[in-house]
Amino acid sequence: MAPGLLNETNTSADMPTKKIDPSSQELAAAEKESHDIVLKTFRLLISDLCQQFKGGHPGPTGHTCIFQYAFLHLTGYKDMTFDQLKSYHSERYDALCPGHPEIEHEGIEVTTGPLGQGIANAVGLAMASKHLAATFNRPGFDVVSNHTWCMIGDACLQEGVGLEAISLAGHFKLNNLTVIYDNNQITCDGSVDMTNTENINEKMKSCGWTVLDVEDGCYDIAGIVHALEQSKQSSDKPTFINVRTVIGLGSKVQGTAVAHGAAFGADDVAAQKRAYGFDPDEHFVGEGYVREWEGLVARYAEAHPELAERFRKRVKGDLTGWEQLIPEKFPEKATASRASSGLVFNPVAKGLDSFMVGTADLSPSVNMIWPGKVDFQNPDLRTSCGIDGNYGGRYIHYGVREHAMCAISNGLAAFSPGTIVPVTSSFFMFYLYAAPAVRMGALMRLQVIHHATHDSIGMGEDGPTHQPIELAALYRAMPNLLYIRPGDSEETAGAWAAALSARETPTIVSTSRHALPQLAHTRRDGVQRGAYVLQENDAAALTLIGVGAELSHAVGVAQKLKDEHGVECRVVSFPCQRLFEAQPLAYRRATLRRHQGVPAVVLEPYAPNGWERYADAAACVTRFGHSLPGTAAYRYFGFDVETLTGRVLGYLEKVRGDEMLRREFVEI
Amino acid sequence: MAPGLLNETNTSADMPTKKIDPSSQELAAAEKESHDIVLKTFRLLISDLCQQFKGGHPGPTGHTCIFQYAFLHLTGYKDMTFDQLKSYHSERYDALCPGHPEIEHEGIEVTTGPLGQGIANAVGLAMASKHLAATFNRPGFDVVSNHTWCMIGDACLQEGVGLEAISLAGHFKLNNLTVIYDNNQITCDGSVDMTNTENINEKMKSCGWTVLDVEDGCYDIAGIVHALEQSKQSSDKPTFINVRTVIGLGSKVQGTAVAHGAAFGADDVAAQKRAYGFDPDEHFVGEGYVREWEGLVARYAEAHPELAERFRKRVKGDLTGWEQLIPEKFPEKATASRASSGLVFNPVAKGLDSFMVGTADLSPSVNMIWPGKVDFQNPDLRTSCGIDGNYGGRYIHYGVREHAMCAISNGLAAFSPGTIVPVTSSFFMFYLYAAPAVRMGALMRLQVIHHATHDSIGMGEDGPTHQPIELAALYRAMPNLLYIRPGDSEETAGAWAAALSARETPTIVSTSRHALPQLAHTRRDGVQRGAYVLQENDAAALTLIGVGAELSHAVGVAQKLKDEHGVECRVVSFPCQRLFEAQPLAYRRATLRRHQGVPAVVLEPYAPNGWERYADAAACVTRFGHSLPGTAAYRYFGFDVETLTGRVLGYLEKVRGDEMLRREFVEI
Known part of the structure; x- marks a missing residue:
């Protein structure tokens, strides 16, 4: 049930837009028939795509990516061939049509799927556009003027992350954001009114959005287009278009939850087809918009060379400096x-x-x-x-x-x-x-x-x-x-x-x-390798691994072990496991020296899970914390230098009594 | 900024309730003065508690627990002595007044702190009350009739989890829930209108709540009491009381973000006190309500003995059977x-x-x-x-x-x-x-x-x-x-x-x-020990650890290693690490047999973090997944039995070449 995001990447504000008046008789006559054909083509295409492997999500409520893939195909994205389109839910490893849209593939702006993420992403895209426009646009040169279109379902309006983002979009008055609510009132468990009976239009208005209604979202294309056009003219608010639809339209399961997540069945698809059936081969072309925008940027570079250079640097992602x-x-x-x-x-x-x-x-x-x-x-x-x-x-x-x-x-x-x-x-x-x-x-x-x-x-x-x-x-x-x-x-x-x-x-x-405290020998380049030797000691009987806020504890314990107990230690600072894993084996071994039989004890007041790879024992915390002033909390958990020293000594003692402990991870 | 929850545990619906008419002149005269004294006492007490250790949260916007502690003290909770009250932000390990309220302590219904959790908990408490009332109450015997009162701040209305719960509470028409919004329009960064300009009253109404306003929440006690009483009479909706307040009232920092999370300073507290100052020794007593409820339950047991027995069993938490x-x-x-x-x-x-x-x-x-x-x-x-x-x-x-x-x-x-x-x-x-x-x-x-x-x-x-x-x-x-x-x-x-x-x-x-597949030798009692030997083999060169959905893969690999490569294996099923950790050392060693030098390889297509404690190597997944039909996904990640067998053999080979690998965890 992923919202699909269509982030126009090109239109400048002074581009001619086609005005459509839904009440016009001419329109109704001229366009209704072709709309009908396009709609049926889409619906049948999606029925077919789901039916071929008897899986997938025909219901447009969510998993809207299948619509997005078909759209990319029809608008001429080169890689999205008809064969690729048919890879949906196939076993092809190189499919461009996964069950949820993925950003790696051309024409997909963001990876979505976990509900509510997409609408929040859309708010971010709209903010990015607002910000870059404010930074780079100059009179006559709207080099950034994207409008973000986001299709959502019922669930996206229930998830907390979506509700947070909606509130913020209203606050920021993102008039370049249109959310199209595919309001079919069906979720997996049944009708939405089982769990949600709020007045969504009033809720959106109270959050600072303009609300437009489309009563017949299944057939009233003119109404939808009109609402989209109108939202694009909004001067000070994001727009919420509440489009009433019927899930699985034309199938036997239309209007029910079953239409969301299962193919319709071969018979049903065939029955849908019997009424009409045609060749979905016509391609529209979107490349003109790209060329138009490139032309605009070229003229902008002539008029504002310095700004255009900054713009170019930004688009390149250049962070030099x-x-x-x-x-x-x-x-x-x-x-x-x-x-x-x-x-x-x-x-x-x-x-x-x-x-x-x-x-x-x-x-x-x-x-x-x-x-x-x-x-x-x-x-x-x-x-x-x-x-x-x-x-x-x-x-x-x-x-x-x-x-x-x-x-x-x-x-x-x-x-x-x-x-x-x-x-x-x-x-x-x-x-x-x-x-x-x-x-x-x-x-x-x-x-x-x-x-x-x-x-x-x-x-x-x-x-x-x-x-x-x-x-x-x-x-x-x-x-x-x-x-x-x-x-x-x-x-x-x-x-x-x-x-x-x-x-x-x-x-x-x-x-x-x-x-x-600022510690001796800490090194920024060491951090970038994940872990490094802070204090080497050829005679070490033990490596102490210190991490973050407790690195100084490791240094203190090493000192105390040597001064008061004659135990020689080395100290490794270990700020990042992932960076360390990327180092060559030789570096990793030289850093930890476990291959030389030096046992390692990590000190970190966290759950130790994962440290077992680098240490033989851990002073760690495996219960929830305790409300105390910071220093007292360290003492409460035995994480002051004095107590930690005793715990480490206890471990060395214990291992002497049971050699097997050297092969087992020990919480001390 | 935790909401404080006050969940009345006693009032039956037919208990007399004191009617208060805020417009009454008499009330204004008779009660206003005592209100004033109580308010000042509370405010000074809280100023003092924060000032003593120069920390804590005087601002009632959140961290409302300090109010709750003072309330528990004043209503006579035995353990909440004045000494205990003073333990707030102290180094006492046995303090009953931690920085956020904790359920372990008498009078605290839920632990809160992470924003938005408390209001959702309150919805749960109200649902519990509704459900138990529907199940156990009989005419004349409202043995469950709790009303849940929840105090929240601005932030609780921004967090997604709170917004989800609010929507659901309206849907369920929880008329036994009152949320008191301490609307001081201040959060840490400054005024709330920096981030939130929605119309909260309209938003709550659109979610199915009754909204009541209290314009002067600092002094209009009668108005607050009236709103609380009115909310209790609601027949079909939860109630949202929007109480306008001033944070840090009477301090130098009143009305600013500073009042939220820092003590006012000794001078400021002294200045507040100079105007008034008195002995907060009077205790009210809440025990009467408890006795009254116990009497009701006793009469209920006489009238409905069977139901009362079920009720008693439920309250005891008896799950026998x-x-x-x-x-x-x-x-x-x-x-x-x-x-x-x-x-x-x-x-x-x-x-x-x-x-x-x-x-x-x-x-x-x-x-x-x-x-x-x-x-x-x-x-x-x-x-x-x-x-x-x-x-x-x-x-x-x-x-x-x-x-x-x-x-x-x-x-x-x-x-x-x-x-x-x-x-x-x-x-x-x-x-x-x-x-x-x-x-x-x-x-x-x-x-x-x-x-x-x-x-x-x-x-x-x-x-x-x-x-x-x-x-x-x-x-x-x-x-x-x-x-x-x-x-x-x-x-x-x-x-x-x-x-x-x-x-x-x-x-x-x-x-x-x-x-x-249903596997041979699986045992429910084995699961309860966290891990157990599924297939023993005295001659084993290797232990294969199987987990959950991939347990059958481990069984398959063991079979294949023996049949096709002559490698003897044992198989351990390992469904739960925490339960296994609770077993005696001897059981753990006998299960894993690593102390006998038998290396262990775990098979789980997850990040391996933590398995290092139990295994020497892992067939695991350390990248994100891939969209493919289930069986194909297993193949894609080399998790089919054929490929896994090869990976395990490769590990055994590799270890022969570098003995040190036996001391290092290897991803295969």
Whole structure:
């Protein structure tokens, strides 16, 4: 039930648009017949595609991708041959028609499927267009003037992430966004009124949208076109077109849930066909629009050469210059790594306008505001607190909407990928709210950087609800995502460098609420290798692995073990497992030295899942946290240096008593 | 910014209620002065509590728990002494006043903190009350008649999970729910109109709520009381009371974001006090209500002895009888484990009315409907598809609202814990949407059972957006949660048995979309131990670990290795890591036999994070999935028996070449 997104990539505002008056008799006569043919062709094509392998989703409520594929075929996308179209639900490994649309394929703007993501992505695409237009357009040169069209079903209006995004789109007055609601009132369980009896039109209006109704969405093409045209003229609001339709129209199961997710059956398709049947070979051509836009950009380059050069650089995704903007040195005083993130990244955000930085209502906590930042806002908005902005602004207040923040950021990043690099920020724990969107960013290979603060148990008094014991395990396991916990300011520089270098991979930079000491020998290039030796020791009996906010604990324990117990240790800093896995085996072995029989103990107050690959034992936390001031929380969980030292000694003792423990992972 | 929940546990509908007319002059004269004193006392108390350790959240917008603690103290909760009250933000390990309210402590109905959870919990509490009232009340005996009061802030109305729950509460016409919106228009970043300019009253009305306004929430106590009384009289809708307040009233920072999350400062508190200052020693007593209710139940037991016995059993959380309801045998034909879940659990749901079973619009897919089930619905609702219900019904259509489904289920479970055992169901992938609520259930030690279907890559054509590569890693790491993947019908019986036995722990039963063969030697009691030996072999050169939908693959590979390559294997079935960890060391060693030098290879098409503890190598998937029919997807990822056999042989070969690999985890 994925919404399909059709993001016009070309129309300039002064292009002639065909005006259609639905009441015109002429239209009714001239066009009704051809509409009828097109509709029947589409419906039969989709019935056939689902029937061939007896699977797929004929019901246009969702899984709208099949409509999108057919549309791409008919509008002449080269790779979308008729053979490819027939690959839908086939066993072809190279199919361009997967069960949900995937961004890798030409003509598909975003990967959708998990409900509510697509509409939030669409809000992001519309914001991207607004922002780039405000930045680059000049009188007579609307080089960016996209209108975003998004088709949704009933479910997209029930999912929280969709509701968050809808509220925000109304607030931002995104008049370049049209949501077409395929209102067939059917979901898998039956009629929608089993679970939803709200007045959706009033709800959308209360959220700041214009609402247009199309009563007969099955046949009233003129009405639909008129509504689309009208929405494009909206001056100050996004538009919601409520189109009443009948699912599975013309099939035996029309108007029922069965029509959503199963082929109609060969007999039914044949019966549908008997009435009419024709050759779907005509191709329309969309390339003219592309050429027209290229011409506009060429004239723009002549009139505004400097701006056009910046535009070209942005579209290319060129981020040149960030290396020089990151500080080489940091103050020596203990600094919370969330503050270090500000020291590292604020100059980059200030210096390069590719970055759009947002927060889910935690500006004072996440340190992402750079001097002179301007908010992304509707320019007419006057807030009570006096912090206004305009569409050219690059700092986004998302409200307390973590999930929509990340899903919208995917839309920002997917708009001509590389042109905008979105940054989000919140407490690390709330990236669990946003996880489905973070995942979609990773799946789509979009560079989105998430600044996740208040990690670890050191975040303190907010207690177990906010202490992210198990969350790192998710993000360390998630494909194509970097989860990085830097240990001090220098390592924070490394974390951001890794994030900025990862052009097709999102990153979570995970930082502390509390001040961390600046440690000797930390290295940003070490972070970029995932793990590195912080303190070597040829005589080491043990490797201590330190991570992020607790790296200093490992250093402290190593010192104490040597000073007070004569145990020689080495210390490895290990901010990112995924980056480490990408290193050559020789580097990995030299870093860990387990092949030389040196056991390793990792110190991290998180669930240890996954550390078993790199360590023999862990001081870890396998229960939920506890509400205490940060330092007291560390003591409560035995994570102060004194107690940790005793725990490590206990482990060494225990292993002497049972050699088998050297082959088993031990929680100490 | 947690909403505080005050769930009246006592009032019967025919109790006299004090009528207050806000326009009455008498009231204004008689009560205004005492109101003023109470308000000032509260405000100063909270200022003091935050100031003592220079931390905490004085702003009533959220973190409302401090209000709740003070309220518990003043209403005479024995453990909530004044000393305890002062433990707020202290380093006391045994504090009853953590930064967010925690269910473990008397008088706290649910643990809140992550925004939007509390309002969804409140919807669950109100539903629980509706359901139990419909089930147990008889004329003159309203033994269940709770009204749920929920205080929320601006943020709770922005979070998706809150919006989902609001929509559902309106649909269900929960007239026993009052949400009090502390509308101070301030969030951390500044004024709310920076991010939210919707018309909230109209939005709530469109969702089926009655809206009441209180213009002066700082001083108009009579207006607030009147609104509360009025909401209690609502016959068919939940009530939203929009109370305009000023954050940090009376402090220097009143009306600003600063008032939310920092103490006011000693000078400011002193200045507030100078104007007034008095002894907060008077205690009110709530015990009378409890005694009154106990009397009612005693009379009810006389009038309806059988019903009262059922009621008593329910309140005790007695689930006796489920063991006998689970089938002893299953059909021999290959069966999808999602269908096996139905075979196992439908008789239990039918036989014991403690279970309320819901789905996020996937009834046809999740097999949780038992014969004769009745839907939980407002009895006056007439749906277009004709599937109606009443409040006594125990099957809940949540709509496409996975997150609210799980958060509401926490509320159902928290209502007199044990009385209702909620079951949720959806595709496994969508438990990522619901993860914050699943987590809260685990944190609150609530028995909630999640039936998560369509796991693994075998779910097929819906593709990478629906294939939960990394999600098991999250749930295996989450404290106090059982994540169980059964391999056939017998193991599915074991998974449900474990879930039903875990009275203070939620469980995810993770099942397949596609048919799985019934395997020899599978054992339900083995599942309850987390892992067990499916095929022993004294001469084994290798242990193959099979999991869930791929257990049969392990059996197939073992057979092939022996038959075609002369390699002797043993097979371990490993459905649940957490249950296995709870077994004695001797059992764990005997099951895995790694201490005897037998290497183990786990076969699971998921991210391998965490398996490193139990295996030396993994056939696993560390990228996102691929849209293909299930069987083709297995082939695509080299997870058919033929290819897996080759991969395992390759590993054995590789280890012979580099002995160090036996000490390193290898992805094969």
